[in-house]
Amino acid sequence: xxxxDDQDGSDGQRKKKRYHxxxxxxxxxxxxxxxxxxxxxxxxxxxxxxDLALEPRQIKFWFQNRRTQMKAQxxxxxxxxxxxxxxxxxxxxxxxxxxxxxxxCPTCGGPPVTEDSYFDEQKLRxxxxxxxxxxxxxxxxxxxxxxxxxxxxPPVQPVPIxxxxxxxxxxxxxxxxxxxxxxxxxxxxxxxPFPFPTAxxxxxxxxxxxxxxxxxxxxxxxxxxxxxxxxxxxxDGREVLSLETYDxxxxxxxxxxxxxxxxxxxxxxxxxxxxxxxxxxxxxxDSNKWLEFFPSIIxxxxxxxxxxxxxxxxxxxxxxxxxxxxxxxPVVPTREFCFLRYCQQIEQGxxxxxxxxxxxxxxxxxxxxxxxxxxxxxxxxxxxxxxxxKVTWVEHMEIEEKAPVHLLYRDLVNSGTAFGAxxxxxxxxxxxxxxxxxxxxxxxxxxxxxxxxSPEGKRSMMKLSQRMVxxxxxxxxxxxxxxxxxxxxxxxxxxxxxxxxxxxxxxxxGVVLSAATSLWLPISCERVxxxxxxxxxxxxxxxxxxxxxxxxxxxITNGSHPGNCISLxxxxxxxxxxxxxxxxxxxxASGSLVVYAPIDIPAINIVMSGEDPSNISLLPSGFAILxxxxxxxxxxxxxxxxxxxSSLGSLITVAFQILVSSLPSSKLNVESVATVNNxxxxxxxxxxxxxxxxxx
Numbered sequence: 167x168x169x170x171d172d173q174d175g176s177d178g179q180r181k182k183k184r185y186h187x188x189x190x191x192x193x194x195x196x197x198x199x200x201x202x203x204x205x206x207x208x209x210x211x212x213x214x215x216x217d218l219a220l221e222p223r224q225i226k227f228w229f230q231n232r233r234t235q236m237k238a239q240x241x242x243x244x245x246x247x248x249x250x251x252x253x254x255x256x257x258x259x260x261x262x263x264x265x266x267x268x269x270x271c272p273t274c275g276g277p278p279v280t281e282d283s284y285f286d287e288q289k290l291r292x293x294x295x296x297x298x299x300x301x302x303x304x305x306x307x308x309x310x311x312x313x314x315x316x317x318x319x320p321p322v323q324p325v326p327i328x329x330x331x332x333x334x335x336x337x338x339x340x341x342x343x344x345x346x347x348x349x350x351x352x353x354x355x356x357x358x359p360f361p362f363p364t365a366x367x368x369x370x371x372x373x374x375x376x377x378x379x380x381x382x383x384x385x386x387x388x389x390x391x392x393x394x395x396x397x398x399x400x401x402d403g404r405e406v407l408s409l410e411t412y413d414x415x416x417x418x419x420x421x422x423x424x425x426x427x428x429x430x431x432x433x434x435x436x437x438x439x440x441x442x443x444x445x446x447x448x449x450x451x452d453s454n455k456w457l458e459f460f461p462s463i464i465x466x467x468x469x470x471x472x473x474x475x476x477x478x479x480x481x482x483x484x485x486x487x488x489x490x491x492x493x494x495x496p497v498v499p500t501r502e503f504c505f506l507r508y509c510q511q512i513e514q515g516x517x518x519x520x521x522x523x524x525x526x527x528x529x530x531x532x533x534x535x536x537x538x539x540x541x542x543x544x545x546x547x548x549x550x551x552x553x554x555x556k557v558t559w560v561e562h563m564e565i566e567e568k569a570p571v572h573l574l575y576r577d578l579v580n581s582g583t584a585f586g587a588x589x590x591x592x593x594x595x596x597x598x599x600x601x602x603x604x605x606x607x608x609x610x611x612x613x614x615x616x617x618x619x620s621p622e623g624k625r626s627m628m629k630l631s632q633r634m635v636x637x638x639x640x641x642x643x644x645x646x647x648x649x650x651x652x653x654x655x656x657x658x659x660x661x662x663x664x665x666x667x668x669x670x671x672x673x674x675x676g677v678v679l680s681a682a683t684s685l686w687l688p689i690s691c692e693r694v695x696x697x698x699x700x701x702x703x704x705x706x707x708x709x710x711x712x713x714x715x716x717x718x719x720x721x722i723t724n725g726s727h728p729g730n731c732i733s734l735x736x737x738x739x740x741x742x743x744x745x746x747x748x749x750x751x752x753x754x755a756s757g758s759l760v761v762y763a764p765i766d767i768p769a770i771n772i773v774m775s776g777e778d779p780s781n782i783s784l785l786p787s788g789f790a791i792l793x794x795x796x797x798x799x800x801x802x803x804x805x806x807x808x809x810x811x812s813s814l815g816s817l818i819t820v821a822f823q824i825l826v827s828s829l830p831s832s833k834l835n836v837e838s839v840a841t842v843n844n845x846x847x848x849x850x851x852x853x854x855x856x857x858x859x860x861x862x
Contacts, residue, residue, distance in 0.1 A: 388542070443549040
């Protein structure tokens with residue numbers, strides 16, 4: 167499929183290409199200009215065109231060819247130098263090995279001590295030190311969880327531990343965070359590695375297994391028990407956990423003290439999800455699927471170690487995991503948890519997933535221990551007819567905020583809604599609808615008939631759009647290794663920027679500048695989402711469109727809500743006829759997203775043909791829309807089905823990503839920061855003007 171409108175003419179009209187040979191004087195002046203400025207701007211090219219009597223296109227192509235030639239020359243020279251250095255080192259290495267064969271030990275007259283025997287002794291010393299350190303850690307853990315040191319315990323007897331096969335478990339590998347080796351902004355810093363242990367010792371596994379089984383029992387009771395554990399203090403139907411009853415049931419006397427700076431967040435919600443129970447369990451137990459299903463809540467996750475594999479990776483599986491939870495705004499810090507995840511099939515068609523925080527040593531000098539932890543949380547998953555599952559979800563956290571949450575998001579976060587069960591469940595319901603549409607072979611009746619992709623092309627476009635949305639959500643994370651620098655701005659928060667190197671598959675290679683701001687509008691989330699979703703309104707907020715309208719040339723529905731769709735947009739009266747816009751919009755009761763990225767026609771042709779889109783580069787921008795967390799009172803009071811109630815307004819994050827340079831070694835300049843600052847500020851002003859909101 168080809169979106170191009172212009173053709174170069176029929177084969178019969180094609181003429182043999184004529185080549186123009188430059189005169190020595192022209193080449194001399196072009197070379198002199200190239201030494202001063204290898205990348206002349208349009209004004210300089212026009213001046214050369216007049217001086218040398220050449221067309222501007224000829225000037226442009228000459229400089230492009232000369233830069234390519236220079237790059238090839240440098241690469242050849244570098245390769246020759248490296249090859250010579252490599253040969254020299256190889257010869258020296260061979261000579262040293264031959265000389266070592268004839269060396270005699272001066273003490274005993276025998277052959278020298280080999281490198282292997284030396285390192286064998288060192289390995290034994292290191293292993294001895296590691297075992298001593300492990301013994302100290304286990305003694306500390308035993309004292310913490312069992313109330314007495316290991317020296318006071320009776321001899322260990324082999325006791326069966328629930329259904330966990332703790333002898334099965336792979337060794338984890340060190341997990342290192344992405345490097346931000348760029349000193350481009352005052353707020354930027356290199357990534358701080360999270361030194362996870364490579365394995366859990368055999369003595370720690372039974373302790374963790376006991377924690378997991380206890381957490382599972384607690385989750386089942388939290389899910390299945392109503393009063394007096396869950397009470398409804400108001401007439402709005404909202405459930406609240408009675409902490410007094412909870413402590414009496416699940417905590418030993420004197421073992422449930424909470425500091426004054428610890429805030430408890432606990433919530434429960436249930437609903438039907440369009441996915442069968444086994445498939446949903448597989449999502450929970452696979453960290454990659456877990457991240458793909460919840461990109462708007464999880465910014466990073468990984469499985470540190472499989473402590474027990476279970477049956478087919480499901481029933482009886484125990485994982486040690488790490489995750490970062492985020493709200494889609496640079497002003498809300500992420501929450502980090504190391505936790506155990508235990509899966510068990512209770513009966514046919516009924517599964518339980520239990521999570522509980524576990525303390526692991528952080529050896530990094532920059533890390534500060536946080537008392538935030540996930541208390542036993544999880545969900546009960548029950549198969550129901552027609553491919554659905556009934557999910558009852560419980561989230562229970564004790565949170566210690568290291569820094570106060572920004573005033574804009576304080577109500578949303580402090581109410582427990584930002585990371586509560588309702589947000590997890592509604593996001594899961596929407597994501598399952600999306601994946602059901604992805605697996606469907608045919609086209610929906612609501613898909614536009616202008617450009618109808620094949621079933622393979624539809625799946626390819628949905629996969630590409632999913633990667634675009636995931637990239638956008640990750641770009642808004644505000645973690646320890648993804649810090650933002652605040653610029654001056656004319657809005658509630660100010661424009662914040664951060665930079666990173668981009669070089670992976672499906673990403674443009676070079677330095678990427680991310681800029682974002684968050685603001686509050688006294689308008690409902692539904693109205694804001696409709697405004698951004700409507701292609702007829704795009705010219706009112708899209709600064710880069712220069713006021714030109716766009717036309718939707720293709721649409722793929724990916725949910726029951728009419729706003730959940732993927733669109734291809736084409737600019738009208740635009741000079742960039744070779745570029746389209748890929749856009750995905752999605753909404754549910756917990757929030758909305760409108761994410762878009764420019765994409766060229768050759769890439770769209772690849773997608774439409776059903777080929778793998780993983781190598782297509784995208785740099786997404788867009789909007790995240792969340793309720794402000796403030797209850798409107800009266801009929802708008804929060805309920806169990808709508809805990810946000812009738813929100814007074816919406817929280818909007820506007821974010822752009824810009825490729826500053828295609829050279830990874832480039833430095834960020836002041837002009838790029840000023841440009842993106844102006845772009846964000848202008849966009850915010852136009853949004854407020856279009857929605858009749860005060861500009862202050």
